[in-house]
Amino acid sequence: MSASDPVRGAPAAMPxxxxxxxxxxxxxxxxxxxxxxxxxxxQDVFLRIAARRSGEAVENLAGYVFQTAASVxxxxxxxxxxxxxxxxxxxxxxxxGSTDFDAVRILEARxxxxxxxxxxxxxxxxxxxxxxxxxxxxxxxxxxxxxxxISVSAVEKHMVRAVQHLVSLS
Amino acid sequence: xxxxxxxxxxxxRLGAPEAAALLRVRQDAGGDDHDDAVFDExxxxxxxxxxxxxxxxxWASFDDAGDDAGLQDLREAAQEKPAPRQRWGFAIAASxxxxxxTGGALMLNRPDDKGPAGGTxxxxxxxxxxxxxxxxEHRSFALADASTVxxxxxxxxxxxxxxxxxxxxxxxxxxxxxxxxxxxxxxFVVAFEDRTxxxxxxxxxxxxEGDAMRVVLVEGRVSVSRTGGAPVVMRAGQQxxxxxxxxxxxxADVGAVDxxxxxxxxxxxxxxxAAAAELNxxxxxxxxxxxPRVARLTVSGVFxxxxxxxxxxxxxxxLPVRVAxxxxxxxxxxxxxx
Numbered sequence: 001m002s003a004s005d006p007v008r009g010a011p012a013a014m015p016x017x018x019x020x021x022x023x024x025x026x027x028x029x030x031x032x033x034x035x036x037x038x039x040x041x042x043q044d045v046f047l048r049i050a051a052r053r054s055g056e057a058v059e060n061l062a063g064y065v066f067q068t069a070a071s072v073x074x075x076x077x078x079x080x081x082x083x084x085x086x087x088x089x090x091x092x093x094x095x096x097g098s099t100d101f102d103a104v105r106i107l108e109a110r111x112x113x114x115x116x117x118x119x120x121x122x123x124x125x126x127x128x129x130x131x132x133x134x135x136x137x138x139x140x141x142x143x144x145x146x147x148x149x150i151s152v153s154a155v156e157k158h159m160v161r162a163v164q165h166l167v168s169l170s
Numbered sequence: 171x172x173x174x175x176x177x178x179x180x181x182x183r184l185g186a187p188e189a190a191a192l193l194r195v196r197q198d199a200g201g202d203d204h205d206d207a208v209f210d211e212x213x214x215x216x217x218x219x220x221x222x223x224x225x226x227x228x229w230a231s232f233d234d235a236g237d238d239a240g241l242q243d244l245r246e247a248a249q250e251k252p253a254p255r256q257r258w259g260f261a262i263a264a265s266x267x268x269x270x271x272t273g274g275a276l277m278l279n280r281p282d283d284k285g286p287a288g289g290t291x292x293x294x295x296x297x298x299x300x301x302x303x304x305x306x307e308h309r310s311f312a313l314a315d316a317s318t319v320x321x322x323x324x325x326x327x328x329x330x331x332x333x334x335x336x337x338x339x340x341x342x343x344x345x346x347x348x349x350x351x352x353x354x355x356x357x358f359v360v361a362f363e364d365r366t367x368x369x370x371x372x373x374x375x376x377x378x379e380g381d382a383m384r385v386v387l388v389e390g391r392v393s394v395s396r397t398g399g400a401p402v403v404m405r406a407g408q409q410x411x412x413x414x415x416x417x418x419x420x421x422a423d424v425g426a427v428d429x430x431x432x433x434x435x436x437x438x439x440x441x442x443x444a445a446a447a448e449l450n451x452x453x454x455x456x457x458x459x460x461x462p463r464v465a466r467l468t469v470s471g472v473f474x475x476x477x478x479x480x481x482x483x484x485x486x487x488x489l490p491v492r493v494a495x496x497x498x499x500x501x502x503x504x505x506x507x508x
Contacts, residue, residue: 022230023223026197027213030206062223063216070214112231117240118342121300121328132248134198135232136241141199156195163191166228 017046018105020065027069044072112170119169123162130155131162176208186221194225239363243330243340247298250333301327303344306452306476308430313337316351317358322377322430323452323475345377347427350390364397365412375427382413386422435475439468442485442502453478458501464491 024045028038045068120128130148133139134155145152176196181189189212196205212218235241301311303321310320315337319327325344331337337358339348350358352371360367360376362383367376372390376383385394386409394410394417395401402417404410409422429436437445443465446457452475459465467489473481482493482500490505 019227020223023219023226026194026226026229027222030197030201030209060216060220062219066213066219066222070210109231109234112227113235113238114240116228116231117238117244118326120241120244121298121326121342125298128244129248132241132244135229136235136245137249152199156192156199159195159198160188160191163194163225163228164187167187167191167224170224170228170231 016061018108020045020062024065024069027066028073031073041069041072041076045069048072115170116166119166120162122169123165127158127162127165130158134159176205178208178211181208181212186215186217187225190218190221190225193222194229198229239361240328240340240342243298243328243338246332247330298328298330301329305454308433310431315353315356318349320347320349320431322346341376341378341383343378345375345430347373347375347388347431349373362412365394366396367392367394368401379411382411385410385412386424386427388424388427429472430475433475434472436472437469439470441465442467442469442489442491445469445473445481446502449473449475449478449481452476454498455479456499457482458499460501461504464502464504467491 021042024042025038028041032038032041045065048068048071049065120131123131126148130144133144133147134141139147141152141155145155148155176192181192184192193205193209193212213222301309301319301321303309303323303325305324307324308320308322310318312318313329314331317337319329319339321327322345325346326342327346328340328342330339335356337353337356339358339360341360341362346360348358348360348369350369350372358369360369362376362378363381365383367374367385369390369392372392373388374390374392375386375388377386385392385404387404387406389406391403391405393401393403394412396412402410402419404419407422407424409420411418411420425436435448437448440448442459446459450456455478457478467485469485469489471484473484478500482502485491485502486493491502492505494501494503
């Protein structure tokens with residue numbers, strides 16, 4: 001098991017890891033395009049939190065997660081030149097029983113997808129179509145804009161509305 | 171491309187949920203360095219970090235969408251959009267039709283109402299229209315080809331007609347009755363998860379029961395299949411239960427299909443437990459039966475689905491039970507206990 005599979009390493013390290021993973025990936029993507037490096041940075045956040053948390057509840061976990069992310073980022077420059085051998089804790093699959101956790105994760109992912117699909121149904125038609133064209137068909141914003149005869153920022157507004165709607169029903 | 175520049179003040183004015191959505195979308199649209207700088211300040215606030223987590227979670231939920239059946243229809247419909255301006259006009263017209271149908275719901279629901287005269291909803295080529303009913307409602311919709319769909323309580327059906335092709339519908343929740351206008355060239359297909367019912371001209375009901383699909387064939391012929399499986403042809407008067415494992419054919423209670431469209435349910439030596447479960451599909455006021463002795467008592471008769479209290483009063487009069495209202499529930503208990 002390597003550092004490039006951080007979620008698998010997460011259940012023992014940090015049970016809520018799957019919840020924060022997408023947000024952390026996007027956070028770090030603002031700093032680097034290197035996918036491997038992003039995975040390493042996300043993994044570091046989880047390991048640091050696991051190391052410090054020692055049982056007691058954190059008042060605002062989301063705040064704490066991104067505070068940790070910022071400090072991981074600050075340390076990144078040092079790690080770029082001298083890579084610490086102990087920066088990564090090897091993960092023991094046997095002990096952490098990845099199978100059950102994977103099954104739960106797949107189930108949760110499927111449930112959240114189903115919720116999202118149901119929420120899409122209740123969007124106004126044009127907003128839904130724009131969201132589907134972008135998020136699922138991967139059309140460029142400017143192509144969608146010209147197809148509908150609207151501005152790119154209008155397309156963004158439809159996307160924002162769709163995302164807010166999905167979040168409110170998630 | 172002209173792009174609005176974001177400031178921290180602006181994001182704070184929007185509030186965390188909208189700001190998070192906006193930042194995620196702008197990042198998706200090809201972010202810029204200025205956004206990133208504002209983002210760093212913005213996410214330092216724990217409330218914003220929370221909102222960012224939720225937005226990114228929902229966004230990522232489509233990562234593994236793959237061949238999700240529910241999404242497939244939406245994706246196909248989204249791509250069949252030739253004239254957006256017209257589409258928009260159509261969408262407004264369609265939602266007006268739905269409003270009109272809601273307005274006429276009382277009239278529609280009358281037991282003596284002849285057929286689905288009320289909601290007219292044109293399922294245009296290449297669009298997906300969603301038909302829904304709230305708890306306790308049942309409504310009928312006429313489709314563009316003169317087929318009709320009647321939804322029972324708390325149900326959702328998506329209609330995606332393809333231009334000149336299949337008449338495709340998907341049961342997303344609940345129970346629906348389909349009266350299909352004959353058209354040999356355009357199969358009428360109702361899907362539930364990976365199971366489909368295909369009809370040419372017929373009347374049938376499809377109900378979602380957990381992850382199983384129940385089909386009751388009132389008239390004509392349909393074939394039922396699941397992805398990769400052999401089709402089973404049903405005859406009128408039969409019902410078929412299509413679970414995740416396999417298909418079971420049996421004799422149907424065709425009268426029940428008529429019953430719910432008239433707003434009633436028929437019980438024949440039905441246990442109170444089963445009767446309560448059935449009526450609870452229709453109302454927010456729930457019937458609760460906890461005592462196993464009471465649960466085993468049986469009841470027969472025709473009951474209105476829109477009046478749970480009336481059912482409770484009836485069973486109180488004919489069975490050795492007492493009914494107590496507790497908040498949103500009506501508890502049916504043995505008459506001899508406190």
